[in-house]
Amino acid sequence: MRILLVEDEPEMAEALRVGLHRHGMLVDIAPDAARACEALQCRVHDLLLLDRQLPDGDGVTLIAKARACSADLPVIVLTARGSLADRVEGLDLGADDYLAKPFALEELLARIRAISRRPAKVVLPTVQAGRLRFDFASREAYIDGESLPLPRRQVLLLEALVCRLGRTVQRDVLLEAVYGFDDAIQSNAFDAHVSKLRRALADADAGVEIRAIRGIGYLLREMPRGEG
Template identity: 75%
Template structure:
């Protein structure tokens, strides 16, 4: 799950990002409405966590902008504005949930899980490459019907490759899919993740291969004439 967290308090933002990372989520940070708007337009997110009291205005104004980009994007407001009027206003402005500060991270995680269980209005596709199946809605990988467990970055990398399987995916596209805005990226980090993903797929019996296209990126395709398991 890729989350856009809009929070201007550095300590709060760092604590939330760390907690969400530890639970397998990728978090992009924005400290104001302007940067959040850029983030919404440059990347696809699965959830918007939104503070209302931001340096350049009321964060609630972002809800309409977010839905213009992604009509089904879930929104949870995280704010100290906790009066009944504030909560009603936030929900009326389009938020799916409203959590008043201070809150326990366990409650936030529970609310994220609850929103994730809601059926999407648009069914997400399933990619089948050889005996590998990637379910984009559930973000799960199966080989011959058995679930294959991947680490978070491996899963994000495979998702980006599977969505465009049979086509070359540029390195820049893969890096955007795997890393958050604030992540420090070493020059060979992407290649290391690809190498680990190759090994996991091979050990899992997947009939797919990841080819390097020198100077451009990588390509995922079915292994020709693969032997059955």
């Protein structure tokens, strides 16, 4: 799960990022509404964690903008403003849940799990190519029905390629899908992820291959029968 956390207190933001990362979640941090709006345009997040008291306004004003970018994006408001009137206002403005500070990480994780169990308004498809099947709902890859275990960044890379199957995907788009906004990308690290994913697909005889398009990016294509 990739989360956009809108929080202006650096210590709180970092504590949440570290805590959620330990549970396998990738967290991007936006310290104000302006940068949150920019991040929402990327449409790469599965959940919005939203503080109300931001330097440039009330965070709940972002809910409508978030839904304009991604209609089904769940929103949990995290705030010190925990009165009944504040909670009702936040929920009426479209928040899916409202958690008053201070809170325990365990409670936030439980709220996230609860939202994740809700039926999606749009059924996410699976894509079949060669012997590979990718399930967008669970973000899992299968070869002839058997799970293909992959590290998290390789799963994110494969997801970005599969949803554009047969089309060239620009390198910048793939970097955005694989790395958090604040992640330091070491030299050649991304290419190493591509190489390892390519090898994993080849070793599994997946019937698909990742091709490099010089100066542009990569594409995932289904291999014709007898090729490979």
